[in-house]
Amino acid sequence: MIPNRLKMGDTIGVVAPCNPIIGDNIEELERAKQIVEKSGFKVKYSKHIYANTNRYSSTPQEKAEDINEMFQDEEVKMIWCAKGGENSNTTFEFLDYETIKQNPKIICGYSDVASLTNMITQKTGLVTFNGTNFKTIATDETDYSYQEALKRLVEGSLEIGKDGEEYITIKEGQAQGELIGGNLSIIRGMVAGKYKLNFENKILFLEEFGLETSPALASNYLYYMKQNGIFDKITGMWIGSYYHQSKIRFEQIILDVIGKQYSFPIIQSNNFGHIETKTVIPVGCKAKIDTKQNRKIELIEKCVK
DSSP: OOOOOOOTTOEEEEEOOSSOOOTHHHHHHHHHHHHHHHTTOEEEEOTTTTOOTTSSSOOHHHHHHHHHHHHHOTTEEEEEEOOOOSOGGGGGGGOOHHHHHHSOOEEEEOTTHHHHHHHHHHHHOOOEEEOOOTTHHHHSSSSHHHHHHHHHHTSOOOOOSOTTOOEEEEEOOEEEEEEEEEEHHHHHTTSSSTTOOOOTTEEEEEEOOTTTOOHHHHHHHHHHHHHTTGGGTOSEEEEOOOOOTTOOOHHHHHHHHHTTTOOSOEEEESSSSSSSOOOOEEETOEEEEETTSSSOEEEOSOSOO
16 A cells, blocks of 8 residues: 655655654754745644653654554655654554554654564554754754655655666575565564564664664674574565674674675665665565676555555
């Protein structure tokens, strides 16, 4: 199920399902709002956008209520998550998945938001989007990520990133499958339990924030996924940015985990993750990896209509 594309003049609803919007975030959110409105859209904040009821975030019920209401609101054509954090997964049991099915629309964000977008796709079949958060529109030094969002969500482009970006082959091969993934530390937490994701025949994309995750911890997360059989299920892997002061590379850690045990292709690019250059990756949309091509991954079906 794919959502309608965004049109100029549409209303974008902003929700805060992760960490609270406090301190400098308030001014940053307002600057993002000004940029988006200047582009020709309307912006509508959710009821609890500034809530900090628990003193570390709003309550799960408040977050889920805002998301549910944005899906129900006929005026809102897209839902954009304000920022990342640690606990958007607290919303899972309070989300109205049937309402989301009946009112499919774009929902976008990255980092901790990956748990929310992947779960909505899992529960409803709706294609969701791993791309810049709303606040980041104002805090990025360039407009790369915002323009990538407009390209994907307004124009409906299937082009991943920009011409000339480098794609590195880590393991050769070809693969097809629906895209699943996002931030490694978040996806690692969704491989088992009540709200586990289905990785069968999927292309897994992963990135990690090196300022918070050491190579050893990244290895821990990946081995946990391996030990739970995730790499037996996927058809391919696409890795994004990871920078740690040790200069140990993400692909080095991944190859230590993968070894020669798995035959699926692995590619790497620097156009998604906790960096300035964030393309928009549609979760639940089919893609193809071909390491013989210059741009080694492509979308092979529409993600907005």
